[in-house]
Every structure is written in structure tokens, then in C-alpha cells.
Amino acid sequence: MLSRSQKMVVTQRYVKDLTIRTPNLSQIVNNLSGGNQQKVVVAKWLFCDSKILIFDEPTRGIDVGTQRHQVTKFSKFSFVSSCLGGLFSK
Secondary structure, three states: OOOHHHHHHHHHHHHHHOOOOOOOOOOOHHHOOHHHHHHHHHHHHHHOOOOOOOOOOOOOOOOHHHHHHHHHHHHHOOOOHHHHHHHOOO
């Protein structure tokens, strides 16, 4: 179990690493945009130290610039980043 201060440190790290847009760290996740809600879910998986994450078209429906940004972010956490590109829709 994490203390409140530990939770804030972890939250700050994932907000920065995944570029989660939020007015503050206490914001209710349901009040974030859909894309930022998805990033919160990914952050929870990453925090749990999951060994394998499978994304099924995680960039579907978002603009090309954002897609590139997301692929870069996801690649940062991938052990086999060269294979990651094939999982995204084009």
C-alpha cells in the first residue's frame, strides 16, 4: 500500500511520461478526455509492472501527429519496440 505522498510521486511520473493532460493531480479520471482516460489505464498497467501489454489499435480515430506521438510513447515502454509499429493501424 502506498502512502498519499508516494501516490502523488507515482502520479506525477506517469502524467509526465505519458503526457496526460489534467488540470491537477487530484482530477477525477472520468472528467478527463477519452484519450487521457486511456493513458491513465496504461499508467495503471505500467505501474503494476506488467511484463506484456497488448494494444489493439490504440491510435484508431486520432490524428496522425498524435498517432506518432503515442507510438513514440508506447515504444519507450516496449522491450521489442521494432515490432510495436506493426500493431498500430495506418
